[in-house]
Amino acid sequence: MTRNLHFLYLAFACLLVFSCADEQATAPKFMVTNDLDMDRSFETVEIALEDLKKEDKAQDASKAYVVVDSQTKEELVSQLSDTNGDGTLDVLLFQPEIKANSSRTFEVVLKVKVAPKDTIPSCYSRFVPERTDDYAWENNRVAFRTYGPVAQKMIEENIPGGTLSSGIDAWLKRVDYPIINKWYYKDLKTEGSYHVDTGEGLDNFHVGSSRGVGGVAVKVDTTYYLSKNFTKWKTLETGPIRTSFWLDYAPWQAGDKTISERKYISLDYGTNLSKFVVEVKGTDTVAIGLTSHEKDGEITTQVDHGWVSYWEPHGDSELGTGIVALKGTMTGSENYLTNKTDESNLYAHLKVTDGKVSYYAGFGWEKSGQFSTKEDWNAYLKDYAVKINNPLKISKL
Structure with a gap:
């Protein structure tokens, strides 16, 4: 009985590992590249939502897209945007900091939505x-x-x-x-x-x-x-x-x-x-x-x-x-x-x-x-x- 219980624990642990690995593997990743000889910041980058909606979870109204720096794991401020005024959100906006002549990798994950604060937005x-x-x-x-x-x-x-x-x-x-x-x-x-x-x-x-x-x-x-x-x-x-x-x-x-x-x-x-x-x-x-x-x-x-x-x-x-x-x-x-x-x-x-x-x-x-x-x-x-x-x-x- 102890042996069976040990086996169940091991199987559950493996399931968690594979589940986490699968979630990380399926999180869309993007590389942002700066070709100039100057550091870049406060420039808005757009990710097309069509590149994100392949996961069924993206349709979950209780969750929101979050942009994460792949190296530091820092979450960046982001915003869904309607770029052509047709009433449909079509891109995800964020503003990375990219050193001169370099690249950084970011991934987009889904997290449970946090109720917005009742404040006037910066823009x-x-x-x-x-x-x-x-x-x-x-x-x-x-x-x-x-x-x-x-x-x-x-x-x-x-x-x-x-x-x-x-x-x-x-x-x-x-x-x-x-x-x-x-x-x-x-x-x-x-x-x-x-x-x-x-x-x-x-x-x-x-x-x-x-x-x-x-x-x-x-x-x-x-x-x-x-x-x-x-x-x-x-x-x-x-x-x-x-x-x-x-x-x-x-x-x-x-x-x-x-x-x-x-x-x-x-x-x-x-x-x-x-x-x-x-x-x-x-x-x-x-x-x-x-x-x-x-x-x-x-x-x-x-x-x-x-x-x-x-x-x-x-x-x-x-x-x-x-x-x-x-x-x-x-x-x-x-x-x-x-x-x-x-x-x-x-x-x-x-x-x-x-x-x-x-x-x-x-x-x-x-x-x-x-x-x-x-x-x-x-x-x-x-x-x-x-x-x-x-x-x-x-x-x-």
Whole structure:
């Protein structure tokens, strides 16, 4: 009887070993490779869910995908994402740290879901009906907003408080936690104002009808034409790694051209630049603008490398804005100066391919402590351009 009991224990132990080994063997593994002579971090890698769903357990609603470093066994922050806005999750996002000219291996395992904390995610966006009808978005470094149809209608009907602009506003935050809801509440429900810096930053970036940080224009002959406020919106996701949404615009005229425009905008953790994918009809080129404000900024253009920069005095600090695009898609630039209010912008001209144009636009505020000089900001944009043209490579093992 003792011998039989010993045999049963041995058989059970073997079963556990083989079961664990089988689970490890079936956990999909992926190699992420960095081909550049620079360390990489805060860059988002995507794993197609089609590469994960071969296991029946992946359909278990009680479990969630977890990305694990194969060497250190450390769990990385990850997020399921809908990349094309069709309502279906299609990729798993994570942000590995990869040394220069090296690779790391990661595996995706299933674990029992943990109830999410009732907190605002690091990458966050929402429609803001309580402040007319803004749409605002942020991550741990920067924040932005733009304006909806009610704000436009108020201007057209001479009602105070409206805004007529498809430009992109910059909210200059200098903390790494979410501030959008807090600042709107402060401005609308208390005697405070988000135009005053009490330690977290402020909104002192004037947009008006300018392009702000990355707004769209179409040039016909010598004139730049602009869309008006967005007409529809949809939030696609908010999370620890990415927030994304789309904005629709009413058809608008650029000379004798009728332009249609939809923007897909996303912002990932750890970056100063929002990504814009614009579906556009009626033109084969667009101009993406950075407002010149007082026209006293320093301009740097590297069209062949896909980036332009504007560094300017701003209040009691300094501010850099920039546009980055894939190599070969930026065809030129123009520092367009005029005496007309808010119409002076530094423009980057981009090709429309298959009805789309993609670019990154954002800012760096000296007072946030992220960038101290124009050289710091330009180095960031230069490296950003190199990285998007040489993305981290992921391969299934």
